Structure formats: structure tokens, C-alpha cells
Amino acid sequence: MKTKLFTFHLFFMMSLVFVAAQETKLTRISVDGNKFVNAQNETIVFKGINIADPDRLEKLGQWKKVLFEELNRWGANIVRFPVHPIAWRERGEEEYLKLLDQGIQWAKESGLYVIIDWHSIGNLRTGLFQAPMYDTSIRETLRFWYTVSRRYADEPAVALYEIFNEPTTFNNQLGSLSWSQWTEIVTDIITVIKANNPHAVMLVAGFNWAYDLTPVMHSPLPFDNIAYVSHPYPQKREQPWVPQWERDFGFVADNYPVIATEIGYMYPDQKGAHIPCLGDEEYGRTIMDYFDSKGISWVAWVFDPDWSPQLIKDWNYTPTRAGTFFKNEMLKR
Template identity: 20%
Template structure:
């Protein structure tokens, strides 16, 4: 009897000790330190969030361990895994998620944890596929389906390391504007209660909550701030997304350059976010960042202007203490090659994690063929750096003789420029590399060019291409007007059309294509076009639309004015009612910065065209997935969390002490 009582006593003491230890572990979590340990982050976009048969539906190959290892090796410390459940779950009332699919998520999470990465999982494109309208038209079933997802996920991952965090929903938006915040609060509340009451480590697991549309407008920030305040939970992270000042982000309305207005948009938005959450010690994660034009291709924004945007955006995000996570749908880090598509871009991104960089006004020098060559000056914002040296195609140049440096510029001398130019050739002649004491080292291309020549052409609204001799120049933007001066084409609040959506240069084929999107909103009429080039040249061209027939006639060119930007003064900001529709969802383009969420619907179109993703080499995708899952299940399940291990350790110590005490007590009794 005494032995039984003693066993019961030992069991009670063990349970009490583990409970106290778990409580101690909870008190040790510092959510602000946790968030900073996530810096910087990367998105596994267009894989598990793809809508279709499997993770390859949008053009990316199967996710591999090598990919996750590469992400960690590149210096990223967290990974966001977007997940779409829509086509991967049964109908109600159970809404059971496919086990094979969840096994793949398990595998990827565990690969990431093995590499020391923090992991964020979410409910992704479901937000617009069935929640956006469903919260109005089928409210109860929509909520039940959402609750079912998080009930299954919370239970499945409750014993995983707290380095795995849950994000309630991606870019939430709802059909009726006046009900949006109410719907988001309802879903966030359901998410919160399910997770916090599901056991394991979920009572302390960091949870990530978004603003409406993950936007930065005051009312959206205030809505989330109020909701988090009412939770009174120390382990909550706020999230927004940022894709830049919208006209610059897609190259429309003459915003071809990273100018003060684009820069100010970063400042204004990040300041609002900071002022909303920082006073309450709520960490902020920029769960996605990039440029919206990338959803068409990364060349929509000129290289130098693109690099300046990322440098300043990352600098200011880090100044405000925000975690930033690069959106990558496969166009940045090749999923098969494991190589970066744009080494300059990733170099700038990685450099900006540590320091600021000097910023030039331009990363090119255009010299017109046949004209006298003169000294050329590149202005710099040095940002506390100094120039170490300048090289020409790898060869060291001589300061004072080849170039001079002032307090805010570098002037390259006429003799140097003349020595590298072949008067009979156009195009890139040489590359100057400006090596700085810190930060990013800039390449400046020396380009010999002639005024581009556009030829007459005929075609249809479905296929119209202008034969073009670019002769070293590159296209910046295009204007379109009717003869009476009114604006022609889509986006009729601006004469400057959206790059690649309405027109696109093809330097290899030597053509400029006017796209069907442009002609769909052009009247049967003459339209006067002006093409603006990065050299500063402007070339006029006239088209006549008659039904589906198009006829084009070349016009006069305007020489580049000295020391002047290629773009016209920016047009007024867009009216959302007049903006073009280019998403699968067919909704109006929001005003200005509100358009950062558009990339999600465009990604499907981008990947269906296979413009920027790696081809899968798996002949049997279903078989491969099952084999990967089977091999992994037994050998790579996540071990117990650190908290659980400490529980067992301290429990063992307590049992040992009690055992020694029992032994001494029994010895005394025998004696």
C-alpha cells in the first residue's frame, strides 16, 4: 500500500515539476527578439500556394531539400511557406485536407528547421478564391471551412518547435467594403482561439496577423492594432506587404525613375506602420516585398532604378526594425539551377542587410554616334562611403587623369570615353566599376547609340509589331494620344502607358510590340505615339486603327536634351475607376499605393507563360511526391522541442532526488 502511495506521489510531483518548467519556458519568450532572429526572410512563392493539380501547377518544379539549403546558405534566416488549400481538401462538414499534401508541407518545414530557419505557414490564395465573396454569400460555411483548416494545422504542428509560426490569412479582402474589418476580425478571432486552445506549444507559439489587404492605410493599421490590443497576448506579430509606389512599381504615368516621390512613399508608409505598432512593442514583418512589375518580368523597371529602390526600401525597413521577406515566385532564385537570375539584384539586397550603399543618378553613359564626345558626370549620393578605385573592364583607372571626384559626383574625362568607343559600332562599349569603401559597387555602362529607327508596319489588334533598329538604345516608356490631344488606350488617366501590359520591346527580335490590351481600349482612329528612350531620345509614331486592322507609320525623332531625365513630368495619380484591369479577379486597380496586392493574381498568368520559372524535370510528378514523402516520414520527423527536453531532464532530476531520499529513509528504518 505504501509503495502504491509512493508511486502516486512521485507521479504528482513529476507532473507539477514539468508544469512549472513549461511555465518558466513561456516567460522566457521575447517576441521582439524572436522577430529580429527572423531577419531576413524569403518566400517560397508559387509552389504550395499554386492553384492546380500539385505544387508544379504554376511552372515551378517540386520543392527540394537542396533549395531550402541554398536559401539558408544565402543568409536568409526565415522562410515563409504560402499554402493554398482550396483544391486540396474535401467538402464539408469535415473539410479534411489531403494527407499527401500535408506530408509535403511537413517535409519542407522540417528541411527548413534542420537548416536553422524560422518558418511561417499561412492560408494563402484561399483569401480571394472562396473567402472574399464567401463571407458575404455563404458566411457560415466559409467560416466553418476556415476553422477546419486551422483546426487540422494547429493539431498537426502543436508539438513542433516554436520557430514555426502561423499566419492567419494572406492579403485578406472582402466583397463588401463596409464589412471588411468585421470579417477579418471574425476570422482572426477564430484562428486565435483555435490555435491557443489546441495544446502543445500552441499556447505560446508566435502568431502573425495581417491588416486588410496587408495594406498600410491608416484605417487598416488601426483596425489591426485595436484587434491585437484586445487580445492582450505578448506573442503576436503584425504583418503588412510592400510593393512600392504603384506607378513606379509597374512603370506607368512617366514614373520610370526612383525619384523623391517614390522614396517618400516608402517613408510615409513605413512611418505609419511604425507609429501604429512600435509604441505597443508589437513586431512588424513585411511578409512580402518587391515590385509589382516583376509579375510580368523583372525588366519592366530599369536596372539602376530598381537597385536604388531595393537599397532604400531595405535600409528604411531596417531603420524601423521591420523584418523583411523577399517575395520570390521562382523568378529570382532558380528552383532547379539554384542560381540567382539577377546577380546584381541579389548582391544589392544582401549588401543592404548590413549597410547602406552609394547611389548614382544613373548607371549608364550614353554617347551618340558621330557626335563629339565630352566629359560625362555621374552624380552620387555617397551615404558616408568613399571611392576606393574605379576600373574599366577590370583595369585600374588613374584618378585625376581618367576621372575626377567631387563631393557629390564623378566626372569621366573625354579622353577616357573616346578611347573605348568604336565609332562604327553601337551598343555597350565598356563597363566602369566604381569600387566603394563599403556597400554595393556600381557598374556604369558606356553605350554608343544612334537614334532608334521605327519602320512602317501593318498588323492586327491581336498581333502588331513595329520593326525597330534600337542601335544601342533602350525603351523607357510610351505615350499615346488621339489627334485632339485626349488620352488613348487603357489607363486613360495618363498618356504614359504601362510597360509590358500595353507595349513591350524585344531587343533580340528588333521589334516593339503593341499588345492586345492596348488596342482593346483604343477607338477606331488615328493615335499618335511617342516612344521615350533611356538616352533621352524621343521618337514619334502614328497608328491608325480600323476594326481589327492596324497600320503604323514612322514619324520624326526628337534629339535628347542635355542633362535631362527621359521621362515627362509625372501624370496625376490614377483614378481607380479609370484604371485598367489585369488580374484574374477583375477588380478595379486601387489608387496609388493600394495596388501592392495585385501581384498575386498576376503570378498565375506569369507562370503559365513560363517566362521566369525553371522547368520541372520530373516525368511522373505524383510518383515522385509519394516517394519523397515515404522516404521522409520515418527518418525526418521533427524531434521534441527544447521545452519538452528540459521537462524530461528536470523530471529525471526530481525522480533521482526522490529516489535517493527514499533510499536513505529506508536505510534509516532498517537500522
Template identity: 75%
Template sequence: MKKRFSFLFLIILVFGMSASAQDHTFSRISVDGKNFVNEQNEVVVFEGLNIADPDRLVKEGQWKADIFNEVAAWGANIVRLPVHPAAWRERGQEEYLKLLDQGVEWAKEAGLYVIIDWHSIGNLRTGLFQNEMYDTSIRETYRFWYTISRRYKDEPAVALYEIFNEPTTYNGELGTLTWEQWSDILLDIIAVVRANNPEAVPLVAGFNWAYDLTPVMNDPLPVAGIAYVSHPYPQKREQPWVPQWERDFGFVADNYPVIATEVGYMYPDQKGAHIPCLGDETYGETLTGYFDEKGISYVAWVFDPGWSPQLIKDWDFTPTRAGEFFKSAMSED
């Protein structure tokens, strides 16, 4: 009798744990003025983490629910999934979509919203990019967002659609790109997304590796329900940062939602240390304080021990100093 009771108790316990993992409900996110809001019209400020490309994590043997659970344990409410065009092609659309489906399910179980990010760097108009892993085309980009917007149109946990990671001409080496030209491309892509998912919230990045949103001052995109993106790494500007951030992107948050989908810092002795990511807690404290004041959401880069600036040292999820900072910052809210 004792063994039977223990066995039944175990079944109930396991079932209960499984059911509780699925118990998260996700209210669809939309845009109301300068805010992200949920279906109850409550303002939502996102604070989260980037993980590495799912394709890379599979190859590293680390594509596991543990990552999403740990991201949530750090206090995050959103996770960004960067999809590199080269990985999308190499794995093939159908196989990559299986990874995204799995990632979305793991995120939901952990209580996390999801950003899907088309992770290219370069000039989409000229078809020139910073590295082969970012090579794509306007047609492939249209096709990607056609596919994603159809697949997740009924999934409110997939909250934000980041159209293009970091537009840049790389100091002119990748050709020219005006704000008017970029806006025309973005409007076409957003039209495709909205035709297949009218409730989607597209994210629009500015120039200079997604840092500079100054053109929005006089020429915002003529479409409702979008948000803007900046990547204000430490050396995008010299100190004092705040007045320059306000001029370069922060002013946009007075009228539209702004989300910094990449922020972070590292010390010069860390693996992969490079400009513009060299910094310390002074940067972190100034940044998060400014974001709190402006109501700007952010997603720290990157929850991976290989890519930089790293938030973790190993796959035991040991935080780096930056990881400790952002973990503390998110847990306090």
C-alpha cells in the first residue's frame, strides 16, 4: 500500500509540475502612443536577454529548455532569438522553423515573451553585408517575414518582429542608404507582415549599426503600431552619455515605444573584447537609470559564453560581471 501511494503521489507531482509549466498566459502586446501595452491596456516595459542563434546552440549541444528557464530566473520577461540568414539557408526553412517552434514553447513554459530577429548587418538596398553570415537579399527578407508572420499570427507570446538587426553602410564601404530609401524598404516589409498578421508589432532600427534614430525627429515612418530600436553600446558615444543618447535616440521615446534590443559591456581582458563594447558598471548604471526615466525597454547581449560581450562564463550559467549587473538590475524590478 505504501508503494502504491508513493507511485500515485509521484504521478500527481510530475503531472502538476508539467501543468504548472504550461500555466503561463500571454496577453497580446500592442502599441498605444509611446508605450507597449497588453490586452488590459497596462503598460509593459520589457527587460530581457539575447541568446545565441538557435542553429549555433544546436551545434554546440546547448539548445535546451534550461537556457530559457535560466533567462527567466534572472528576472527577464522577454528573450530575443537572433536568426542569421546564413543559418536559415544552411539548415533549411522547415528545419529552422522547428527550432523556432521549440524555442517559443520553451519560452512560454518559462513565462517569457519572444522577439524574433532577422539578424543581418549591412546594407539591404545594395545587398552588401559586413560578413558572409549576414548575407541576405530583399527577396529573402520578404520571404522570411512572410513565413514568420503567418506561422505565429495566433501566438501572442511572439510579441515583437525585429525586421532587420543592424542597418549600416560601414562607413560607405557597403554603398549608400538614405533614410528615405530605408523607410521605403521597411514599409514594404511591414506591409507583408501586417497582411499576414495585422496585430504584429514590427521593430524598426536606425542607422550606424542600429544606434542612430535622429531621422525619426522629422521623418518617422508613416505607419501606426510600430516601435523603434537602438543599440547604445558604451563607445557609440563618449561620456557624458545621457545628453547624447537623448539627442541620438532617446527623444523618440517621448512619442513611440523604444526598445534597445542590444546593450551590454565587457572588460578589455575578456574573450572577444572589442569596441564599441568596452565598459563597466558605470555604463550599466547610467544606461538602466536613463531607460527607467524614459520608459525604454532593453534586451542585454548576450547569454552565451562564446559570443561577446558575454553575460555568462560557461554553460553552468556563471555570470560575468556584466551578467551579474543585468541579473541584479532585472531582479530588482
């Protein structure tokens, strides 16, 4: 009996040590030149997965620890939480923060860093957006980041703060927006974040639905701990892709960290198939090789059977063809 009790006690203590090790290895991330680095100054290349909005997942009964354990089994080291303004308002700040707290804890237990993404699409200057779910304002955006940066200032697992998902004028249908106007807005947001969390690493997206970073060549943001975002879906450019990717966003990785917080592809017969996401494994292999050559981090979209381009077919986490591809890429890296 004593032997059994000793064995149980030893197993229990080893389990606690394992969980603690998973959490303690998530040291604070910072920017060093064109790299993300951890507290040991080791270079970190992120490879991860977008989940759906936590509000959606909770309503579906899918906001649970096993989701994060599955992301870990796929080989991810980071997970992106896309927080839609409409969900933030409808659930309410206090209740939504409870979702984020729980998700961050589950992510830590699975060895995953977290990106918190203010998931709007449109023109923050004019207050016009691509769809009602993305409607927000500069004031609400500032208030969101004030709240988030204060709450997670001492949480290293919340590695990256993605200021605004996809700035776009939708071919001027949403009004005009110059790079200087955009960086003026972004500067206000960054100032708030840095005042409340001096260690925060902030992600700044380019124009054309977060694809085009060409203005950074002449007008980078004058802050430390800044990284830049691109969403290079297959049909943002025609082949040959690589020289155009280099011109449009890849050159930034020579001087700053770059992370593609959305990439993915799907076939025309899949649910929700749409431009610019139509593609196949040729796109997948090409962009993985390009990212490897530039040290660019990436996060595949999206771990949901309904939102597209899908990585899974169902809530048993059965991978789609793209899901299988990205899973294999994460595991082999």
C-alpha cells in the first residue's frame, strides 16, 4: 500500500513539474533587430494557428482546454485570438475578459504563446468598415488596448498585441487613408499600450487588407518592440509570387520582425471558397520556403470548420488538405 501511495505521489509531483515547465518556458518576448527573442535572447520563429473568436467558440461549446491541447499536438507555438468589436460589445468587457483569461491559461498549459488581435477590417480614420461585425471607432480601439495592456502587463504568454487586423479603404469605398494618417492613429494606440505595458510587442499591419508594407521602406514607425504584419493569401499576387512578395512585404524582414498573422488556402469546391484564398499546395510550399529564407513567422487561418479557409472539417479536429499541410509544416519545424 505504501509503495502504491509513493508511486501515486511521485506521479502527481512529476505531473505538476511538467505543467510548470510548460508554463515557465514561455518567457517574455521582445524585439532584437529583425528577430523576436525570448528572455534568454534565443531567436523565436512563430508558427501557429488562428482560432475563431472566443465569443463564437464559447457559444458553440468549443471553448475548452482540449482545443489548445490539439493545437499543441499540431506543432503550434502560438495561437491568435481574433477579438471582433461586435462580440466585445455584445458580451461586455468584463465577461469577455473572463474568456481571454481562461484561454490564456489554457494556452500556457499547452506551451502556446498568444496574440491578441483587434479583429476589424476597414478604415479606422473615417469610421467605415467592411461589415457590421467590424464596426468600431478610434475611441473604442484605444479603450480596448488600454484595458488589455493593463490586464496582461505581467503575463509573458501574451506575446504580441495586434493593433488592428486589416486596414483597408476597399478601393476608396471606405474613404481615403494615407500612411501618414494611419501611422498617426497607430502612434496614439502604441503610446497607450506602452504606457501601460512597457514590455509589449506591437504588431502593425499594412494596407490592402494587411498585405502591403511598401510604405515601411521610407516611413517605419519610430518605436522599439515593433513588428510588422502581412496577410499574403494566394491571390494577392499572380505567379511568380516570390519577387512580388519580396517587393510588397518581405523586404521589411531585413530590418524588422515580420509575421504573417493570416495565411492559408482552399479549393474552389470548399465551403465559403473565395478570392483571395483559392490555392493549393504549390502556394503552401512556395510560401513556406520563402518564409524560411527570410525568418518570417506565420499563423495559419483558421481552426474552424465553417470560417474559411478552413484548417479542420469538424469539431473532432479532422484536418482539411490545407490543415494537413500546415500541421505537417509545424511538426517538421
